[in-house]
Amino acid sequence: MKKELPERFRNHKHVWVFIEQERGHVHPVSWELMGAGRILADKLKVELAGVIIGPPGEATLAAAQEAACYGADLVYTVTNPIFADYRNDPYTKALTDAVETFKPEILLLGATTLGRDLAGSVATTLATGLTADCTALDVDPDGSLAATRPTFGGSLLCTIYTLNFRPQMATIRPRVMPMPERVERPLGRLVEHPLAMAEEDIVTKVLKFIPDRDQAKSNLAYADVVVAGGLGLGSPENFQLVTQLASVLGAEYGCSRPLVQKGWQPAERQIGQTGKTIRPKLYIAAGISGAIQHRVGVEGADLIVAVNTDKNAPIFDFAHIGVVTDALHLLPQLTEAFRRRLSAHIRDRIAS
Amino acid sequence: MHIVVCIKQVPDSAQIRVHPVTNTIMRQGVPTIINPYDLFAVEEALRLRDRHGGTVTILTMGPPMAEESLRKALTFGADRAVLLTDRFFAGSDTLATSFALATAIKKIGETFEPVDIVFTGKQTIDGDTAQVGPGIAKRLGLNQLTYVSKVSALDLAGRSIDVERRAEGGVQALKTALPCLITMLEGTNEIRRGSLPDALRAARAEIVTWSAKDAGIEDVTRCGLRGSPTVVKRVFAPTPRSEKAKIIEVSQAQLKATPKDQHKTLLPEALI
Ligand SMILES: Cc1cc2nc3c(=O)[nH]c(=O)nc-3n(C[C@H](O)[C@H](O)[C@H](O)COP(=O)(O)OP(=O)(O)OC[C@H]3O[C@@H](n4cnc5c(N)ncnc54)[C@H](O)[C@@H]3O)c2cc1C
Ligand SMILES: Cc1cc2nc3c(=O)[nH]c(=O)nc-3n(C[C@H](O)[C@H](O)[C@H](O)COP(=O)(O)OP(=O)(O)OC[C@H]3O[C@@H](n4cnc5c(N)ncnc54)[C@H](O)[C@@H]3O)c2cc1C
Structure with a gap:
């Protein structure tokens, strides 16, 4: 036209x-x-x-x-x-x-x-x-x-x-x-x-407003460090590898859409076009292929670290650091390494 | 009570691939499904009907093969299905789509019985705009209730409805008057398995099929490409980052050998 x-x-x-x-x-x-x-x-x-x-x-x-x-x-x-x-x-x-x-x-x-x-x-x-x-x-x-x-x-x-x-x-x-x-x-x-x-x-009346309880509010969109997992994790149980690393880093955690569709994670944890858009200083994505709908939700991150077994995964087109390896093995290692290195004080600083 | 539920037939997104050379979407052979969000709207409508009596009409605008989705909706127990199909609708954006659907809903009200509630899904998985529901509500002057998680009360005699609506930072409990339009949030109910009698009825049911003219649309320039203010001008692949990612290949053996210092190579110094 x-x-x-x-x-x-x-x-x-x-x-x-x-x-x-x-x-x-x-x-x-x-x-x-x-x-x-x-x-x-x-x-x-x-x-x-x-x-x-x-x-x-x-x-x-x-x-x-x-x-x-x-x-x-x-x-x-x-x-x-x-x-x-x-x-x-x-x-x-x-x-x-x-x-x-x-x-x-x-x-x-x-x-x-x-x-x-x-x-x-x-x-x-x-x-x-x-x-x-x-x-x-x-x-x-x-x-x-x-x-x-x-x-x-x-x-x-x-x-x-x-x-x-x-x-x-x-x-x-x-x-x-x-x-x-x-x-x-x-x-x-x-x-x-x-x-x-x-x-x-005005026909419509507001009967009341019920604010979300604090624990229901995830700060995913505005967090400085985010760790996320995708289908590459293989099972809902393995997702705890993501939450454990997030907790050591004082980070928020998130996931790709299929995990929400499968009921492994609630909808408010989804990152991407139909989930949340994030702009953290550091984003760690494990077992996520990097489809466009995921990419548009994370591109604003300062540093993207992707962990994927496939060195041709599309996520390596926009990650800054790509680690080609099995996330199921790497995540616990990272968690352990950070646990040793990071004092509680530093963790708080990262979180704030 | 008469409820109309709008559903859209969409390609099963999990199975869509992009042609690596031409950058176009390869739709051939991709199965179609009812937009998954719309199933929550269908279920909520059926529950209200089961509790309060009345009929549920399913409406879709799409190509003739969208009939399949309507039959599927009938197997869940919906009472009637209307297919709005015409070449004039091709290329509709949300303004043109909501115009066509709103006109058809008005016609449904005149042809069968007055409409009390219109349901839509929250959004679709292909166009994904969440604009069609508000568009229909505005055109028909229906009280608009988007992102509804729960219908708390329905008073047919008093013509009022109470809902809970997802808002920023909390939930709004709203009361409004019928007729209204509800866009239903996902995960709010569980779609029933249809009964055997419903499945048999669905297979034989006559689908009401309307052209633009049948639906009461006089000015077809308000439909399709001509009726759409938005124009898609370019479709393109995202540009890769100019610098390539720094790739570190870590073998199983390495993983086991140097657990302690792993993070040093993998993550920025600033963080440690
Ligand atoms: C309308 C629409 C909206 C969408 N919105 C979103 C959205 O908001 N967010 C979103 O994320 N997606 C969205 N999607 C889906 C998106 O297209 C992809 O399907 C999805 O992001 C893929 O998720 P995934 O990367 O977890 O899974 P997959 O694509 O299956 O990728 C799994 C990856 O894990 C790797 N892997 C396997 N095993 C391991 C291992 N042991 N260790 C490390 N890596 C491993 C594989 O190599 C693969 O790259 C949307 C799709 C549509 C159509
Ligand atoms: C990639 C892409 C991007 C687009 N971007 C835009 C855009 O930015 N602006 C714009 O105006 N148009 C856009 N369009 C066009 C738009 O998708 C179509 O107008 C479409 O017919 C309806 O919009 P939707 O799929 O976004 O529906 P939504 O507004 O997300 O749908 C909400 C609900 O409305 C109902 N509904 C929607 N379509 C139908 C139907 N055909 N029959 C019955 N019920 C229906 C369903 O209950 C659905 O859950 C885009 C299309 C594509 C493919």
């Missing part, structure tokens, strides 16, 4: 990042997207704006201020007590209304449960394109957003465009983009956008 942007979209300009704020807490993916958005905005020579939907008060203002420190030129806020908890209907109205009023050309959201729920509704209401779970964003010389995501099954990526509709929308998963540096900066402009909606207008 050729690019023939209809007249009505030609005044859409600027890059927007949806800042996901719930119960006074901003999801870090919002700042990661601010970093990605900054690059796009600079290339396009336009402004970068954050959009915050939330209850009136301190937390929303603080988030707006924080957005400036991560690179926003200006921030739009839609505030109303109805936004105390996320609900699809009022959030969709608020974001759609803001987009229709201020007409951004690009709108980025985190691919969280909230972001995906919202993005799908907003894109449908605006009848525009939405590219899911992107792993790379860029703009072409003609200004079009090039959003890249893995394609199914094989070792391929595809680049998707929304040529003739605006805004061009994309969701990006937490940890795919690097966290930009925070620089203390005053907020340039704050634009408050009113939304006339009252609690009586």
